[in-house]
Amino acid sequence: QVLLVESGGGLVQAGGSLRLTCAASGRTNVRYNTGWFRQAPGKEREFVAYISWNGYSTYYADSVKGRFTISRDNAKNTVYLQMNSLKPEDTAVYYCAANSAIATPREGSYDYWGQGTQVTVSS
Secondary structure, eight states, X not given: OEEEEEEOOEEEETTOOEEEEEEEEESTTSXXXXXXXXXXXXXXXXXXXXXXXXSSOEEXXXXXXXXXXXXXXXXXXXXXXXXXXXXXXXXXXXXXEEESSOOXXXXXXXXXXXXXXXXXXXX
16 A cells, blocks of 8 residues: 655746655555646546656656656655646646556556645636
């Protein structure tokens, strides 16, 4: 079992930056691939970015490519999402998720989920 806790959300003006953190605890000796997803009010949850367990593979949704960067520090059991040039349409609850099988944008492939952190971007 792995417990994921997101932090770093908040209110920021358009054009600003935030860094989200996903901290893992529990069975962290297993190598986990990690994804970030988000859900805006009235919309379905969508993929944002993923990173493989070793950090060698990353992938981004087109909507955030060039603005967001996913990274990890396995020594700290932590994954980060650096978000720059934020837009009002980035407003959502952001979730991190983990699995031990494959780094993928498919939401259904993730076994463990955090509780989410709210990001609000004002215009």
